[in-house]
Amino acid sequence: MSVCSLGFLFFTGVVTLLFHARPGLGGRRMVLGAASLFFLAAFRPDLRSLAALAAFLFVTHMSLRLAPRASRLTVVLLGAAVVAAFLVLRRYSFLQSLLPAKLLGHPLELVGLSYMLFRFLHLLVDVRQGQIGAVSLTSYLSYQLSFLTLVAGPIQRYRDFRASWDTLARSTPPPRDTLLAWDRLLSGMIKIGLLSTALLYVYERAAAGALREQPPPALLLRFMAYFYSYPAYLFFNFSGYTDIVVGAGRLLNFSLPENFDRPYLARNILDFWNRWHITLTKWIRDYIFMTSYKWSVDRLGPSPFLGPSAVFVALLIAGLWHGSTSNFALFGLVHGVGAAVNQVYDEILKRRLKAPARRAYAENAWIRGAATFATLHVVCFSFLFFPGDLDLVFARLHFAATAVARLAGSAG
């Protein structure tokens, strides 16, 4: 079921009515649990995929039960085994040269698997480190399969999930809050149904025409439409999705974290990730960047190369997490390099300028404008690799570069 559909609107209305008709915690949990199962069933998974999902959830929950008592090595191996299973289930293209084709040729499709993996790994680390107590099977299933976050996040932390899950029985929100929740939900639907659909249409037309012989000015205009429309489409689509689930959550006394904060106004790549898919960024920051950086410094001692290296690896992994093909690796590579350069530049500024001069530099409107402009274009460039065929992307870039050269030649 698409969250931007009349079906989802009706589904949310019915779930909200049933939820508020039951005053007790247990009854409301049952309503949300049944709603999540119904939502999952609406994707019509085949029996083999359902069995694979059940196995994934069972094995990961068993790992969580073992984690507090098992050795550190055992926990690392459990986590690695689940990541390996994820890579096979998602058919990562780099595995083709390592594994038999039959293993990757499986028909299994698991909805929201990437999100489930990150939720599980966060739990594994936090349970192991004693930050989260025992996680019951019902809590775990409710956390992993919640219809509010199943398909595309946000990646809510378990502690925050429990804060809502344990207080579902609180009284019905005042009418104003209910109206604001519906407003948020419907705004999200407008963003997806109208804006992102229109932008996708522009993108597809521009992409199709970007390889057609035409005068250089027309080609460049078409290329600009191609260049800017996809990032705009992605923003409206994904932030619209977040609006819908955050709004639906509020109707059900369920608080979800925000995922966007005007990302295209970021002044550098690190700032962009603090504004785009925020819950993913925080996950990557905590469980990849900080963990790998701290591990490296503890063993190798401080080095100016460790920070940029850790941030590069973290954003490369963020790129790879988005999809199983090489275009996502390229997307991660652009962001990894951009963020590493960003961090080296910050370090140079810290060494050369004293704190007041650094503040003046950061607040300078011209510098801020130039940095925002440059960041926007690096981000738009990286999003070219998101959809489809890499050969076509490179051909369009080559075509546009040739048109610029021809224009420059005729002007000269």
Add this chain to the structure above:
Amino acid sequence: MSELRERVQAIFRSVFGDDTLVLSDGMTAADVDGWDSLAHINLIIAIEQKLGVKFATAEISRLKEPGQNVGSFLKLIEGKMAGRA
């Protein structure tokens, strides 16, 4: 000023390269120039090494969340040092 606060303040000054930095309970990451993710983890590493305490991943993360400040950071360190004694 308590001894712990003085020791933590010295670590802050060393990590942020600012000898004039004075800690107050209400101070947050936004109040300290350069307190980004890298500086945050460098601060944690320095405190772990100099005060002999260990932080869990979730604790390190929570310290950057809204509502957290230097006061809560000091309380966390104090609790860890008391637990160790």
